[in-house]
Amino acid sequence: MQEPETSKALIDPNQRRRGIFLLPNLLTTAALFAGFYSIVQAMNGRYEAAAVAIFIAMVLDGLDGRVARMTRTQSAFGAEYDSLSDMVSFGVAPALVVYVWALKDMGKLGWIAAFVYCASAALRLARFNTQLEVADKRFFQGLPSPAAAALIAGLIWVMHDYGIKGGEIRWLAWGMTLFAGLTMVSNIRYYSGKDINLRRSVPFTFVLLIVLGFILISLDPAHVLFGAFVLYGLSGYAGWLWQHRRSRRARIEPPASE
Secondary structure, X not given: OOOOHHHHHHOOHXXXXXXXXXXXXXXXXXXXXXXXXHHHHHHOOOHHHHHHHHHHXXXXXXXXXXHHHHOOOOOHXXXXXXXXXXXXXXXXXXXXXXXXXXXXHHOHHHHHHHHHHHHXXXXXXXXXXXXXXXXXXXXXXXXXXXHHHHHHHXXXXXXXXXXXXXXXXXXXXXXXXXXXXXXXXXXXXXXXXXXXXXXXXXXXXXXXXXXXXHHXXXXXXXXXXXXXXXXXXXXXXXXXXXXXXXXXXXXXXXXXXX
């Protein structure tokens, strides 16, 4: 049976030959592998390796977008692939890891908290994708999913260094899981850092601060990374309180006379 001529005309010959850009999608695949590896390690009881894998996925996720922009290899396929990878690495993986580590003995409360986190990550990514063209680039609406995953992974990593098992602090893990999940779908704004121009000259002290940061991370990565993301998670609430106080003061104080 001969193929209709109309179907051939609808297919652009350039689209049939179009491939995908290798470098950014290779980094996205590596981030996806890190998220999957985290789940596997948690199932095997190696929680420190599972937590570290989530942080590695964060680094790779931060690189793929910048590499795509720098090499001008951005594509719709890459954007969709990156979102699916983020859902696995920063949505499913942290929820399953923290559930196996601390929440499985809490019954319904445990798996409900893990599901709230996982669903919140999906909603956060969907909202981010739909508001990409209209949102303020300087701020995120809600806690970014990589930062939320870092709160979960950092807690597990730090507790492992102290020899504390998840069942001993199940309520702390439960509260952290709900805090991270609900903050992702909140309207609280978080600084994105996307307005930083890497090609612009900076003071020499700024370079020294970067070197100091690398030194601190190398000395004690678990505590430094966890502490940094806890501060970042609280920074949105601090900014919201400051804005709320400013608006309240502006309503109470009468306008200055000429």
